[in-house]
Amino acid sequence: MSTAVLELRHLSKTFRGRGMAPVRAVIDVSLEIAAGECVALVGESGSGKSTLARLALRLIEPDAGEVILRGQSLMRLRGGTLRRARRGIQPIFQDPAASFNPRRTVRGLLSQAIEGAGRERAGDAELAELLAAVMLKPASGYLDRYPHELSGGQRQRLAIARALAPRPAVIIADEPLSGADVSIRAQLLNLLIDMQARRGVGYLLITHDMHVARAFSHRIAVMYRGRIAERGPTESVLAAPLHPYTQQLLAVVHSLDRPPRDATAKPVGSAAGAGCGFHPRCPLASETCRKLEPTLRELSPGHSAACHHAASREGGGDPIQSQPQRIPGIIAC
Amino acid sequence: MRRRSAAWNWLAGLAQRPAGIGSALFILLLLVVALLGPAVLPRHPLALTDQPMLPPGGASFLGTDDLGRSVVAELILGVRVSLAVGIVAALATTVVGLLVGAIAGYVGGLIDTVLMRIAEFFQVMPTFILAVAIVALAGPGLTRVIAVIALLSWPQTARLARAEVLRVGQLDFIAAVRSLGIPEWRILFGEVIPNAIGPVIALGMLIVGYAILLEASLGYLGLSSPAIVSWGRMLSVGQRYLFSAWWLSVFPGLAILATVLAFNLLGDALADLLSPRSATR
Amino acid sequence: MTGAAGGGAILEVHALHVTYESAGRTVHAVQDASLSVAEGEAVGIAGESGCGKSTLARVLLGLVPARIAQIRNGRIAIGGVDVTGFAGRDWERVRGQPVAIVFQDPLSFLNPVMRVGDQIGEAVRRHDPAATVPARSAELVDLVRLPRSALRRYPHELSGGMRQRVMLAMALGCRPRLLVADEPTTALDATTEAEILTLLRELRRELGMAMLLISHDLGVLRWNCDRIYIMYAGHTVESGATAEVLSHPAHPYTRGLAAAARLARLPDGHFAMIGGDVPRLERPARLCPFLSRCDAAMARCHEAMPPASPAGANGHRARCWLVAPAHREAI
Numbered sequence: 001m002s003t004a005v006l007e008l009r010h011l012s013k014t015f016r017g018r019g020m021a022p023v024r025a026v027i028d029v030s031l032e033i034a035a036g037e038c039v040a041l042v043g044e045s046g047s048g049k050s051t052l053a054r055l056a057l058r059l060i061e062p063d064a065g066e067v068i069l070r071g072q073s074l075m076r077l078r079g080g081t082l083r084r085a086r087r088g089i090q091p092i093f094q095d096p097a098a099s100f101n102p103r104r105t106v107r108g109l110l111s112q113a114i115e116g117a118g119r120e121r122a123g124d125a126e127l128a129e130l131l132a133a134v135m136l137k138p139a140s141g142y143l144d145r146y147p148h149e150l151s152g153g154q155r156q157r158l159a160i161a162r163a164l165a166p167r168p169a170v171i172i173a174d175e176p177l178s179g180a181d182v183s184i185r186a187q188l189l190n191l192l193i194d195m196q197a198r199r200g201v202g203y204l205l206i207t208h209d210m211h212v213a214r215a216f217s218h219r220i221a222v223m224y225r226g227r228i229a230e231r232g233p234t235e236s237v238l239a240a241p242l243h244p245y246t247q248q249l250l251a252v253v254h255s256l257d258r259p260p261r262d263a264t265a266k267p268v269g270s271a272a273g274a275g276c277g278f279h280p281r282c283p284l285a286s287e288t289c290r291k292l293e294p295t296l297r298e299l300s301p302g303h304s305a306a307c308h309h310a311a312s313r314e315g316g317g318d319p320i321q322s323q324p325q326r327i328p329g330i331i332a333c
Numbered sequence: 334m335r336r337r338s339a340a341w342n343w344l345a346g347l348a349q350r351p352a353g354i355g356s357a358l359f360i361l362l363l364l365v366v367a368l369l370g371p372a373v374l375p376r377h378p379l380a381l382t383d384q385p386m387l388p389p390g391g392a393s394f395l396g397t398d399d400l401g402r403s404v405v406a407e408l409i410l411g412v413r414v415s416l417a418v419g420i421v422a423a424l425a426t427t428v429v430g431l432l433v434g435a436i437a438g439y440v441g442g443l444i445d446t447v448l449m450r451i452a453e454f455f456q457v458m459p460t461f462i463l464a465v466a467i468v469a470l471a472g473p474g475l476t477r478v479i480a481v482i483a484l485l486s487w488p489q490t491a492r493l494a495r496a497e498v499l500r501v502g503q504l505d506f507i508a509a510v511r512s513l514g515i516p517e518w519r520i521l522f523g524e525v526i527p528n529a530i531g532p533v534i535a536l537g538m539l540i541v542g543y544a545i546l547l548e549a550s551l552g553y554l555g556l557s558s559p560a561i562v563s564w565g566r567m568l569s570v571g572q573r574y575l576f577s578a579w580w581l582s583v584f585p586g587l588a589i590l591a592t593v594l595a596f597n598l599l600g601d602a603l604a605d606l607l608s609p610r611s612a613t614r
Numbered sequence: 615m616t617g618a619a620g621g622g623a624i625l626e627v628h629a630l631h632v633t634y635e636s637a638g639r640t641v642h643a644v645q646d647a648s649l650s651v652a653e654g655e656a657v658g659i660a661g662e663s664g665c666g667k668s669t670l671a672r673v674l675l676g677l678v679p680a681r682i683a684q685i686r687n688g689r690i691a692i693g694g695v696d697v698t699g700f701a702g703r704d705w706e707r708v709r710g711q712p713v714a715i716v717f718q719d720p721l722s723f724l725n726p727v728m729r730v731g732d733q734i735g736e737a738v739r740r741h742d743p744a745a746t747v748p749a750r751s752a753e754l755v756d757l758v759r760l761p762r763s764a765l766r767r768y769p770h771e772l773s774g775g776m777r778q779r780v781m782l783a784m785a786l787g788c789r790p791r792l793l794v795a796d797e798p799t800t801a802l803d804a805t806t807e808a809e810i811l812t813l814l815r816e817l818r819r820e821l822g823m824a825m826l827l828i829s830h831d832l833g834v835l836r837w838n839c840d841r842i843y844i845m846y847a848g849h850t851v852e853s854g855a856t857a858e859v860l861s862h863p864a865h866p867y868t869r870g871l872a873a874a875a876r877l878a879r880l881p882d883g884h885f886a887m888i889g890g891d892v893p894r895l896e897r898p899a900r901l902c903p904f905l906s907r908c909d910a911a912m913a914r915c916h917e918a919m920p921p922a923s924p925a926g927a928n929g930h931r932a933r934c935w936l937v938a939p940a941h942r943e944a945i
Contacts, residue, residue: 044803044804044805044806045774045803054508057508057512059508059511059512083514083515083516084514086511086512086514087512087513087514089512090512090513091508091509091512093505093508093509094505095505098504098505098506099505099506099509100506100509101506101510101524101527101528102528103527103528112510112513112515113513116513116514116515151891152663159509162509162513165513166513166514181662181663181830182662182830182831182832182871182874182875183662183870183871183874183887183888185874185877186874186877186885186886186887186888187887189877189885190884190885190887193883193884193885208803208804209804210804211833211875211876211877212877214877215877215879215885248805249804249805252804252805252807252808253804253833254807254808254811254831254833254834254836254837255833255876256832256833256836256860256872256875256876257876259837260808260811260837262812262815262816263805263808263809263811263812264809264812
């Protein structure tokens with residue numbers, strides 16, 4: 001697909017600390033985001049979602065792989081060229097309180113975002129336009145305030161404004177809505193939708209909230225222990241999840257209209273040595289799963305999963321078909 | 334809610350800490366005395382006009398020393414020496430420590446390791462003994478005292494600055510600013526240091542007190558120039574007459590105690606006030 | 615399900631008004647909250663941040679110092695005992711037994727330098743002097759489905775979900791008849807949250823214990839509570855059987871909240887949301903606190919505070935003029 005504005009190619013990152021076992025946070029992950037597309041990245045804490053976000057933002061260096069923005073690899077850029085290029089990918093973080101320099105006013109924060117390393121000053125009109133886009137009006141009521149003088153919802157809207165200021169192609173939002181009340185969650189999602197429509201921004205939305213993934217994304221990628229377990233169009237993934245992990249994730253969703261399935265504790269400290277990382281928790285685990293690492297394979301158009309058993313569904317005798325916990329109708333939740 | 338300037342908030346915060354505001358006022362008084370004191374004295378402070386060894390009370394107020402100089406006048410002259418040594422030494426220490434610590438913490442890697450090893454080398458030196466040795470060998474002089482104090486106390490500041498820079502450096506807002514394409518040196522000086530400097534300034538106040546004490550100790554041991562009146566030197570003279578003229582030891586002693594205490598209390602109040610917790614409130 | 619205020623109520627709160635002092639200002643955090651929990655019943659309190667639900671939970675057990683929070687009006691009764699005037703050590707009569715509480719963030723309630731087993735043991739010794747401590751501790755970790763090896767570990771060696779299980783074990787060590795759980799799963803990811811909620815359902819079934827579950831997540835409350843109270847700006851604005859309230863909300867706030875929780879789409883493609891802001895709580899409300907944000911407001915709403923009125927089946931009540939008898943008659 002050449003329409004992708006952001007391509008992550010075979011990214012890997014292992015953290016090594018003194019006196020610590022190395023942690024393989026991200027293992028050979030590839031993902032692409034088209035202009036105006038929203039990809040939701042879901043998975044539990046420790047699955048490597050946030051590390052992947054930081055790799056994509058080039059805040060940390062990958063051990064292997066490439067980040068390609070508008071056809072240009074960020075890996076080979078240095079100095080000023082890199083600084084100009086990276087303005088094309090902007091982050092929004094989970095904790096709006098830690099996202100801003102507490103010693104700068106809204107004016108200072110947004111001017112900095114507009115100017116970047118440049119020398120020209122941002123005018124008040126430009127700042128007001130940016131604030132209006134995230135419904136912080138009138139601008140005069142906000143420009144001279146400090147971030148801690150704003151409410152949580154207002155701060156998160158300011159974070160969106162700052163991310164939009166450099167006119168990025170892609171916004172990487174790491175759990176931007178967790179901790180927000182449901183009414184604020186809807187408000188922020190509406191803002192993101194508007195920006196998508198008006199400016200054609202693409203999103204990589206990291207979330208553990210399946211409701212948000214369902215409502216907002218075009219495609220879903222599920223991460224488990226540093227790898228992509230499944231990815232595909234949102235409707236397809238939610239209606240017919242191929243990977244047993246995705247099925248488990250969906251089954252425990254507490255939606256208003258569909259009872260969740262009971263969740264039993266996952267095995268403690270189950271470090272899968274060889275084979276599929278999910279096999280200690282997988283109801284379908286077989287001898288193959290314990291020995292052989294499954295690769296991500298496309299099983300229906302645009303929909304891939306890394307599971308030996310998901311592969312067998314086309315060949316008949318589908319082992320997952322017999323699982324009663326598959327939730328075909330979750331998309332209607 | 335009215336919005337106020339950061340400085341106003343800051344002063345309001347200080348006002349809520351009685352020890353902090355009390356010591357700040359006392360230090361302010363000392364500064365005024367140091368600047369104006371000699372000018373308002375009735376005569377040259379070292380004039381040997383009074384009778385020697387007058388006890389406190391009467392015309393001499395706090396008494397006179399063995400040469401007939403007024404103790405009050407000497408104390409007032411001594412403020413200048415103590416404050417000059419304390420403030421200049423602390424300033425030098427803080428600037429050097431902050432730069433070294435910030436660069437070590439921000440850049441990391443080999444530079445961090447090398448700078449921190451150097452800091453350790455200076456930190457394990459026995460400060461006081463080294464100061465005595467240097468002054469004894471090279472001769473007395475305020476500049477030398479200040480240099481010795483700064484040389485031996487910067488590692489403490491550097492370590493604190495490094496820890497603060499490491500803490501601030503991993504906050505989300507630094508990542509956000511970096512993604513905006515702001516150059517690294519501007520991130521360090523414009524974002525990281527302003528948010529890391531609070532505890533360093535507080536430590537600076539403690540170093541002022543420490544430097545004053547060290548200078549007094551050198552003076553007490555007779556390792557300061559006889560041409561300069563300092564509180565330590567006054568003590569050195571006074572201890573010879575400890576049993577016949579207590580006022581020669583007690584008043585300079587109290588002056589040192591009060592000044593060092595004031596800087597320590599102010600340091601504590603500032604540490605409280607400038608801590609990251611209250612900054613992000 | 616048994617309705618409110620029955621004879622077997624383990625907890626009854628009537629017209630509670632609580633203020634607290636924050637940065638030199640008085641905040642009327644809870645203004646008019648009434649609720650009851652029957653023995654063995656699971657009751658939910660839903661509301662967004664700042665609605666007073668956490669203040670309510672803490673005041674129930676006297677966990678906020680009197681100089682910070684004051685009960686201005688109303689009554690709290692635990693197991694038939696009026697605790698409204700309790701001070702200091704009086705609270706020891708109700709804390710742990712009959713009412714235990716678990717919070718959102720277990721790490722700040724666990725001693726970091728003490729092994730988990732010792733902390734559970736301490737809870738056992740204090741509330742269950744007759745028990746053999748090691749045996750009872752082992753029983754408790756089994757109860758919360760932790761491996762026995764967890765007893766020898768320190769809190770930081772455990773995952774978030776396991777720490778919450780430890781907190782539960784300590785609470786259960788008191789053999790409570792009512793467990794108050796204040797956002798117990800908010801800090802956890804979806805999978806772990808589901809595990810803890812499953813455990814809570816199972817424990818209630820095994821022990822017959824009542825539960826007051828406080829959460830901002832309507833989906834969580836929907837499947838874990840028999841009855842639910844919706845709180846807004848310090849008021850309990852709607853209550854009733856959970857399924858009834860959430861599928862047929864009567865109060866416009868509950869309607870907005872449910873639509874936002876479902877991420878319902880409006881015709882223009884946007885998500886349904888509640889416009890406006892939560893009111894300031896610097897003085898008690900004289901009129902409906904939701905008035906400024908309500909799109910169903912009528913003349914009546916500007917005249918007087920609506921009373922709690924029947925709004926449907928199974929004890930469903932709402933504090934809104936839309937369902938008040940006076941309004942119905944007028945129609």
